[in-house]
């Protein structure tokens with residue numbers, strides 16, 4: 251399958267939430283998405299949009315301190331990681347990081363670059379760049395499953 255690689259710009263927080271909803275709407279589980287971008291880029295905001303679309307009504311807490319927040323939405327197990335504070339891989343082992351890959355249907359990882367030593371397969375990699383209030387997002391598929399999601403997303407955005 252063709253690899254998808256495209257860029258979108260979102261002008262405010264609401265647009266980021268809507269984009270998150272559109273991404274989630276096309277997902278076939280299980281799926282792993284990584285979110286790259288500096289503090290305040292909108293990684294947690296995008297995740298909030300995705301979780302809302304899947305039916306989560308409550309708060310979406312940034313996992314900066316807890317490292318991982320788990321959600322159960324209908325029968326979906328969702329793990330939202332923030333690796334910002336991870337300094338060595340032993341911390342992740344302690345958290346049972348690898349087990350999440352066996353049990354979760356949807357894994358979102360903010361700051362994946364902090365755990366470069368670990369080997370796991372990514373379906374979609376999203377990089378967010380800050381431009382004042384607007385954000386440039388580059389979405390790249392890393393698997394056939396990821397390509398399908400982005401293909402559907404692209405048709406929704408261009409429509």
Ligand SMILES: Nc1ncnc2c1ncn2[C@@H]1O[C@H](COP(=O)(O)OP(=O)(O)O)[C@@H](O)[C@H]1O
Pocket residue numbers: 260261262263264266287288289290291292293294295296312360382383384385
């Ligand atoms: N276009 C935009 N998309 C997302 N967030 C935006 C945007 N413009 C401004 N913001 C603000 O930037 C911050 C993003 O925070 P957050 O999603 O927690 O970032 P991160 O998880 O990348 O650190 C929020 O305070 C939000 O209101």
Ligand SMILES: [Mg+2]
Pocket residue numbers: 293294295312313332360
């Ligand atoms: Mg965050």
